[in-house]
Amino acid sequence: MSRTLRLTLLLALLASCGIASAQAQELDARARQQLPQAAEAVGRAIVARDLDALSKLWSPKLLVNSPDNSVLTRDQVFGAIKAGMLDYEQGYAFRLERAEFYGNVAVTMGEDTYTPTFGPEKGKLLHRRATNIWQYSDGAWVLIARQATIYDPAVKHY
Structure with a gap:
């Protein structure tokens, strides 16, 4: 293969990488904008008990990580929703405080506020510190892991 042909092929390859990189950055910007909407959609779907969503x-x-100190799968959480053990009054909210992106994975941290209709805290406004791990795939964000801890906002530990 001649030197000119090799140089031409190398330049074409580099140019195509630049185009692909620009397209990936474009996708990242769009994907980053979609993440807060996905988080809000989860809250609405839980309140509505919308298992399809x-x-x-x-x-x-x-x-x-469940409030009963066990780790649950999606199917087990669906079972809790169907059994009425994961049921919130209107007004569930997630306040996003920070999001960090790692390729097609995002970690969000913030606070949930909600009022359960089941269990020992029934009818009481609760606060949870929450960490959610999301994955961007096929043009949409899906939640892959979650940990939330109920806390009393009046108590400062340090």
């Missing part, structure tokens, strides 16, 4: 927003491999 949650099936699209939650990975089939979702893991959740």
Whole structure:
């Protein structure tokens, strides 16, 4: 292969990498804008007990640290929703405080506020510190892991 042909092929390859890189950055900007909407959609779907919507927003491999100190799969969380054990009054909210992106994965941290209709805290406004791990795939964000801890905002530990 001649030197000129090799140089031409190398330049074409580099140019195509630049185009692909620009397209990836474009996707990142659009994907970053979609993440808060996905988080809000999860909240609405939980309040509405909309398992079809949650099936699209939650990975089939979702893991959740549960308030009963166990790790649950998506199917187990669906079971809790169906049994009425995960049921919130209107007004559930997630306040996003920070999001960091790592390729097609994002970590969000913030606070949930909600009022459960089941359990020992029934009818009481609760606050949770929450960490959610999302994955961007096929043009949409899906939740792959979640950890949330109920806390008293009046108590400062340090």
